[in-house]
Amino acid sequence: MNTLRPHTGLSRRTFLGGTAAAAAMIGLSACGNSTSTPTAKTANSIEPDGDLNMFGYSEYISPDVISGFEKEYGVSVKQTYFSTPDEMIAKVAAKQPFDITFAPSERIHRMVQSGLLQQVDHDVLTHYDEVLPSFHIPPYNPGDDEANKLIAPYVGMPYATGAVGLAWRTDKVTRMSGSFNDLWNQSEANGHTYLWDDMLMTMQTALVRLGHRPADAGEKELTEAAESIAAIRGDMGGFSGADTQMIENGQAWITPVYAGDMFVVLNTIANPDRWKFQTNKESMLFNADNLVVPTAAQHPGTAMAFIDWMLAPENMRRGVEFNGYPVPTRTGMATFHSLTEKYPWLAFDETLFEQQDQWVTPIAPKDFPMWQQAWTKAKNG
Numbered sequence: 001m002n003t004l005r006p007h008t009g010l011s012r013r014t015f016l017g018g019t020a021a022a023a024a025m026i027g028l029s030a031c032g033n034s035t036s037t038p039t040a041k042t043a044n045s046i047e048p049d050g051d052l053n054m055f056g057y058s059e060y061i062s063p064d065v066i067s068g069f070e071k072e073y074g075v076s077v078k079q080t081y082f083s084t085p086d087e088m089i090a091k092v093a094a095k096q097p098f099d100i101t102f103a104p105s106e107r108i109h110r111m112v113q114s115g116l117l118q119q120v121d122h123d124v125l126t127h128y129d130e131v132l133p134s135f136h137i138p139p140y141n142p143g144d145d146e147a148n149k150l151i152a153p154y155v156g157m158p159y160a161t162g163a164v165g166l167a168w169r170t171d172k173v174t175r176m177s178g179s180f181n182d183l184w185n186q187s188e189a190n191g192h193t194y195l196w197d198d199m200l201m202t203m204q205t206a207l208v209r210l211g212h213r214p215a216d217a218g219e220k221e222l223t224e225a226a227e228s229i230a231a232i233r234g235d236m237g238g239f240s241g242a243d244t245q246m247i248e249n250g251q252a253w254i255t256p257v258y259a260g261d262m263f264v265v266l267n268t269i270a271n272p273d274r275w276k277f278q279t280n281k282e283s284m285l286f287n288a289d290n291l292v293v294p295t296a297a298q299h300p301g302t303a304m305a306f307i308d309w310m311l312a313p314e315n316m317r318r319g320v321e322f323n324g325y326p327v328p329t330r331t332g333m334a335t336f337h338s339l340t341e342k343y344p345w346l347a348f349d350e351t352l353f354e355q356q357d358q359w360v361t362p363i364a365p366k367d368f369p370m371w372q373q374a375w376t377k378a379k380n381g
Helices: 018-029 063-073 085-093 108-113 145-154 199-209 219-235 259-266 300-311 313-323 330-342 350-354 365-380
Strands: 052-056 077-081 100-104 157-162 164-169 194-196 238-240 254-258 275-278 287-292
Touching: 052 085, 052 300, 063 077, 063 300, 063 313, 085 100, 100 108, 100 300, 108 145, 108 287, 157 259, 157 300, 164 259, 194 199, 194 254, 199 219, 199 254, 199 365, 219 365, 254 259, 259 275, 287 300, 300 313, 313 330
Parallel strands: 052 077, 052 100, 194 238
Antiparallel strands: 100 287, 157 287, 164 254, 164 275
């Protein structure tokens, strides 16, 4: 079994802040027409055609998987790292010659509309049948089937998938109900309740607990969500990054966390028996990174070979064992369920992937000012 990745306290989503997200999405709206898809090149061969220039997060892919690919195909993998999706989008939009990168589920529709990605011919991938059928047309845009059909040929493969739940200290918090309402109703955790400093995720958490679909949220619903956050702000410990730092340093007694990050931290902290994790009845708030081939890729054949290599069952097993995140492939989910046997409350029914309302809703650029205004009220109003 591969060694679990070294834990840095930083999720690969740590830097996904609301203001930055707004800037990136508004910037994308200027890159392409929002109502039509530019003609895209198609990556249709898995024959390597040069070394692979990968643009991704650090400590995100098993080094054994990388070195195995280099040895198998006689190529080198040059890894360049980004810290935020915004940095990735900016450099891909600037046509820097990356062959493969990771596109977040809540951003990929705009990237496709802006002509930043190549289509991928899934028929040439020998291991594409590993991808769960519900991801052949990804469910990333709740309520927008046309958008989901549009992005399908641009997604090389889904990768790490985040399920957002709540973690709590069992020696401090005792009245959990399986709902995001628990963030609002835990007076015993006053001063130790944290919400993420992330407009997209925290506003959608507040919306779903109030019974609103984020895809349909207008000014009234956003105001209600913002006021509900403002109402508990004085009793919170504060807003934190979307990571596990507050769990590790003991400041948080209840906080949102990704299931994959919770698994990693449970294997690294002292007294893991003090912690539990729950998914919530309102929504899993799934989001996923996806391996994609940028339009400016100089070695699309090598990129396709790498996608196929990642999908191979043995490499997928090593990858999930390394980063601790569920990946929606047959082997990826089987490996995640095996890893979490010790913590059965980290597991979830993978059929939930098929339900679009379980996914984080992308925000249209025209709606960002309304969301930002509500978020400002939530934090400062």
